[in-house]
Amino acid sequence: MHLSAIHEAVRAMVQGNVTGTAHQSGSDEEPMSGVERAALRALRRRLRNVRGDVRRLVPPAEAVVWY
């Protein structure tokens, strides 16, 4: 499993870069598997749906509580 690549992708998304895809394919030598990309897409969808327009106004972590 590409844990480092997933780490980078999640970190970018949590920091507000929910539309970016640059971090989501792994390295050139070891591309992410289909299920890894699908799981990240699910998270990205969730973040995008919840944040909407508020992500520009306040830092994401303060704007959303996930429990």
Next chain:
Amino acid sequence: MATSGDWYRLRRPSYGTDARLRREWTCRRFACYVGLLTLNIPLVEGHIRAAISALAYTPAFRSLLLSLLARPGRVLAGNGPARWPAYVLETCHALGGDLEAAYVAAAAVEFAVAGIDVIDDEWNGDATCRYRALNASLAFGWLAQRCVGDLTERAGQERSRLVADLLAQGSLGSCGGQDLDLVLETSAHVTEEAAHEMTRAKSGSLVAMACQIGAALATDEATTLEAVRCFGEHVGVVAQVLNDIAGAAPGGEGGGSDLRRRKKTLPVVYALRCAQEPALPTVRATYRDTSGNRGDEEQLARAIHDLGGIHYALVVADVHRREALAAVAALARTTGRPEAHRLRRLIPPVQFPRSRRVAP
């Protein structure tokens, strides 16, 4: 009992004009739908009580063993799913094995897992309480072996030996993961790969063992047993990561128990790696301080959450859930048994908790 979802997901294979095969498929699908082969957890309870009662223990020791097996999630708890027997029984049923033998095997698995879990549990009582639990852990190991011995009469010597091998292999794998977990607690630098490997060994191998034992009562084909092992390992990792999330989330069900013990679970290790950034020195410092109070744990949980540790762990769990689903589909395809789709019920759902906005 199969759900209506199971009913619709069972795809009919191409049997051409063979009426016998079509009829057989329809009967199997109907049995799956109405749950004609309902799995009987009370029979496993019966085997467990009989095994404990049959041996000449003192009443106090018998009572201790029964009370440990009545803890939440265990088979004698009586108010929730008994997941360990379910792994054995569902897999055995899915692959067409002998369910009567599976009840005995499920008792053996329950004993083995109870013995391992006792070590992992948090003991807030005095030293006597802790040592009694460790003694009980030893007894559970021997009770598991005795159950495997009972299995010989029902399933034959060869299958019984296979079950004994799988039980030993899975239990030892989990003990190795448990040890790694304890070692990582005191280690300053833990990578995500190490935490993931610990999770896989600790929980993945245990669920894989339970599922393989169920499968071994139906078949001795190496490819099928390997496919079941793969499925079980993914299920075990999903369950453990979800447990780790509960133990690290602010206000989670675990109440920050993992943080109190400074465990290096996957969400924690993610946050510690993020905290290497210059702007976030407090997380690492707080985690090094083992004299923390309740306030520190809340602060840590909040920091882990804000850094994305919970999101990260959910993504990892989701990856394993998807792999487990793929393994079930492959198993159903290669064995030609639609009942294998029932194994999807063993995969814990991975859902992002309901979100709510708070005022900035």
